[in-house]
Amino acid sequence: MRYFNTAGPIRQKDHYCLNPLKRINLKEILSLIEQKKYFVLHAPRQTGKTSCLLALMEYLNNQTNFKCLYINVEAAQGARENVKRGVKAILNELGSRSKFHLKDSYIDKIWTETLERSGEDGALNEVLSRWTEGSQKPIVLFIDEIDSLIGDTLISVLRQIRAGYDKRPENFPQSIILCGVRDVRDYRIHSDRDKSIITGGSAFNIKAVSLRLGDFLESEVYELLEEHTKETGQKFDVKAKELIWHYTQGQPWLVNALAYQTCFETAAKRDKILQKELITEEMVIDAKEALILRRETHLDQLADKLREERVRRVIEPIITGKMVTADIPEDDVQYLTDLGLIKRKPSIVISNPIYMEIIPRMLTSTTQDSISHKTLWYVKPDGSIDMKKIISEFQEFFRENSESWVERFAYKEAGPQLLMQAFLQRVINSGGRIEREYGTIKQKGRNR
Ligand SMILES: Nc1ncnc2c1ncn2[C@@H]1O[C@H](COP(=O)(O)OP(=O)(O)OP(=O)(O)O)[C@@H](O)[C@H]1O
Ligand SMILES: [Mg+2]
Incomplete structure (x- = not known):
């Protein structure tokens, strides 16, 4: 049985969900990719950024034109301003994700030796160049959690990408999407090496546009709740649905968390699913209180x-x-x-x-x-x-x-x-x- 997901990206097989590709302007994104643009996708926490990127990667890889890879650079967060450790973590992520998603072990084979030879301020650029050069199709790269990087590590990554920009699409990714909470332009990055503040806009002045992923519309909230009714036969009273919209205003995680708390949280509630008991306004009110008191992450x-x-x-x-x-x-x-x-x-x-x-x-x-x-x-x-x-x-x-x-x-x-x-x-x-x-x-x- 599927359920409302409150932990991480959605999996259509396990969770009630809206089609992630319908939440973004797919046409616009495809056109930016065609035009070889580098751009930013940003939105607050738990809005569905990763879910959208993963779905987009699958979509692009099922088409014939591009080879697309999603990576998440959060692992480099622990390296803080230590550029070498940060870049190493990113290269490792590139290697393991390309094996996992694309069954391509090329990066995994070359990155350690490249880091050794090119150093941390050149290795990412070099690995991406060699990988693209050897690929039959142009590469599209998604870098998620870009704002988990800080200081000189972030500056180095942005500069290495900028330095490869003019080599695209033959020797560098055709298109790169940077994904995070904030627009890169608005970063104020403290460089320990330069003893100065560098703005994201200047370190990454090749960005074409910033797209923002929005919250669910009212109709999308009802569509998601309807998934539960279709799956189980348990209906929501109209007022209960309206209240879920009212309390959450469509914030994706909140909608899921409130709906989960209302329908699934306790064994007694799960029994009500079997009995197809109507979900009422009162049940939503109680669930909202419980959710607030639980102080989820x-x-x-x-x-x-x-x-x-x-x-x-x-x-x-x-x-x-x-x-x-x-x-x-x-x-x-x-x-x-x-x-x-x-x-x-x-x-x-x-x-x-x-x-x-x-x-x-x-x-x-x-x-x-x-x-x-x-x-x-x-x-x-x-x-x-x-x-x-x-x-x-x-x-x-x-x-x-x-x-x-x-x-x-x-x-x-x-x-x-x-x-x-x-x-x-x-x-x-x-x-x-x-x-x-x-x-x-x-x-x-x-x-x-
Ligand atoms: N397409 C969708 N349909 C239904 N719920 C969704 C969808 N996308 C996201 N959500 C809800 O948002 C939550 C977070 O999704 P996801 O991890 O993709 O977002 P994120 O913006 O990448 O989050 P983070 O900022 O934590 O990285 C999910 O657990 C789910 O509750
Ligand atoms: Mg995410």
């Missing part, structure tokens, strides 16, 4: 970014509601857009309701943990929530604690809002206990 990666000063400069005014676009450096806004944290249309907003909920939670998690809590004082005897009491308790709590608490937040400007968020979150988090003791709370779900 995707969400943790975002939380990590909140510590960066340039991220704070944009997020803080959004939280305080004092967003004055003109005051925020364009570079910072672009950076957060590339990370997928914000969207700019029509105005700058956090990308989707799940991130919107996660961000203040992350920023206040220590505060939440340390608020001493008498959980049940705000519940009326009939089980409903006493809002008046909550508000007056908060006022008192704020008067007593605000100065010392607010000082603790890195996001000082947004301190009062975050303090309130922490307080309310604490109330919500104890909801489970209230439910057990008082039965279902009336104000459940979206209103709670």
Whole structure:
């Protein structure tokens, strides 16, 4: 049985999925390849970049014109600024992937000796030249995770590719796609050797265009959910589908994670599949809560970014509601857009309701943990929530604690809002206990 995938690239055989080639502008990409262009494909984390590149490699290799290879240079990340170790890891990846995907062991045979002879600043260029020269078809190369390389290693790789550019297609790849989170042009690379900052744009000034892979459209989210219904017969209520779209705004990993959590996470849920029980809005709401509390890597990666000063400069005014676009450096806004944290249309907003909920939670998690809590004082005897009491308790709590608490937040400007968020979150988090003791709370779900 297939399922919603939340770990790595999709495999059509194992996972519900949209055709990756329909998510990119295939015509445009093929035309760029025909024109021997070198270009960039970028998108935030877990958007489907690798899935698209792997599908495109398969597509091109099934056609007759090109020989296409996908490599992932993440292994060179550990080498940091050590160019020799970095280039060695990349050559090794080229060798093993070409054996695996193309059954071609040429690179594997020559790379060690080439590294020895040409040195780390020439070996990648030399290996690609010799490989292309010996190939009957022009080569198309995809380099994934390019921004996992840093400093002089990244500069060396970009320069070696640039140095071979004029030899294409006979002696160098006809087309190269660099894939990562950011556009290469926007990299600011610190060179230890040159003791200076080099921009990606200058190290790789041969780039033709940058393509950005978008999130799923609303119709694509429904199409993906429909895969589950087709496979199992279990249907989604219309409202449940709409809510999955609303919470995720089509962020591919979030859609899959929320749908997985809703349909598959527990044995009880898997039983419901067998009984073809309708998936309701309530089930999606509960799954969303659970997903947020679980702090999966995707969400943790975002939380990590909140510590960066340039991220704070944009997020803080959004939280305080004092967003004055003109005051925020364009570079910072672009950076957060590339990370997928914000969207700019029509105005700058956090990308989707799940991130919107996660961000203040992350920023206040220590505060939440340390608020001493008498959980049940705000519940009326009939089980409903006493809002008046909550508000007056908060006022008192704020008067007593605000100065010392607010000082603790890195996001000082947004301190009062975050303090309130922490307080309310604490109330919500104890909801489970209230439910057990008082039965279902009336104000459940979206209103709670
Ligand atoms: N075609 C697709 N159909 C359905 N879900 C997809 C598709 N492509 C990607 N996804 C979802 O996105 C997740 C990440 O996919 P993939 O690893 O291809 O993205 P990525 O952008 O390369 O991620 P990373 O930034 O981590 O390298 C998958 O686990 C899946 O949840
Ligand atoms: Mg990837």
